[in-house]
Amino acid sequence: MGYFPMYTDIRDFKILMVGGGAIALRRLKTLQMFHEHITVISLSVCKGIEDMVLDGFVTWISRSYVPGDLKDFDMVLAATDNREVNHAVFLEARREKMPVNISDCKEECSFYFPSVIKDGDIVIGVTSGGTDHKKTKQTADRIRSLIWNQKD
Ligand SMILES: C[C@@]1(CC(=O)O)C2=NC(=C\c3[nH]c(c(CCC(=O)O)c3CC(=O)O)Cc3[nH]c(c(CC(=O)O)c3CCC(=O)O)/C=C3\N/C(=C\2)[C@@H](CCC(=O)O)[C@]3(C)CC(=O)O)/[C@H]1CCC(=O)O
Numbered sequence: 287m288g289y290f291p292m293y294t295d296i297r298d299f300k301i302l303m304v305g306g307g308a309i310a311l312r313r314l315k316t317l318q319m320f321h322e323h324i325t326v327i328s329l330s331v332c333k334g335i336e337d338m339v340l341d342g343f344v345t346w347i348s349r350s351y352v353p354g355d356l357k358d359f360d361m362v363l364a365a366t367d368n369r370e371v372n373h374a375v376f377l378e379a380r381r382e383k384m385p386v387n388i389s390d391c392k393e394e395c396s397f398y399f400p401s402v403i404k405d406g407d408i409v410i411g412v413t414s415g416g417t418d419h420k421k422t423k424q425t426a427d428r429i430r431s432l433i434w435n436q437k438d
Pocket residue numbers: 312313387388389390391392393395397398399400401402412413414415416417418419420422423426
């Protein structure tokens with residue numbers, strides 16, 4: 287049946303990202319269009335996230351995730367390279383009834399991360415409902431070129 291695009295104001299959500307690698311960075315870049323500050327708990331962070339720490343967009347807590355970490359947050363994303371850790375984040379989020387995105391397991395996501403196109407106030411989120419992320423990216427790229435070509 288497909289997924290309903292429920293566009294939501296997340297500015298007041300306290301958001302936690304667990305993990306600080308390539309996928310976390312890509313998602314933080316997207317979230318930066320919609321939020322002013324996000325907390326990252328991660329053993330290490332990549333260069334792009336280090337820059338976000340310097341900019342003040344990210345507060346980095348430099349350690350492993352431990353159960354209980356979600357208690358002050360409204361929404362969580364897990365993007366570590368450790369299945370057990372990501373699964374533990376899912377279990378805690380489900381217990382706390384909070385929106386959760388787990389990047390290595392679509393069955394554990396209460397929402398999917400879309401491909402996002404933002405043109406001023408216009409926001410387009412593309413999803414395949416978790417069936418085909420390559421098609422999602424291709425579709426988003428086609429929409430982007432349609433919008434940017436029209437501006438020429
Ligand atoms: C749209 C985009 C947004 C973003 O990530 O920013 C996105 N995935 C993207 C790319 C991508 N994903 C993967 C690769 C690796 C290479 C390859 O396989 O090609 C690449 C390519 C890359 O990374 O370049 C592997 C992968 N993806 C998922 C799993 C787990 C699983 O399926 O269970 C695994 C296996 C992980 C593992 O092996 O552990 C799951 C999900 N990925 C989603 C979103 C959600 C549904 C989206 C939809 O409805 O279409 C969903 C269901 C949940 C979620 O994560 O929210 C972005 C493309 C847009 C862009 O680039 O602009």
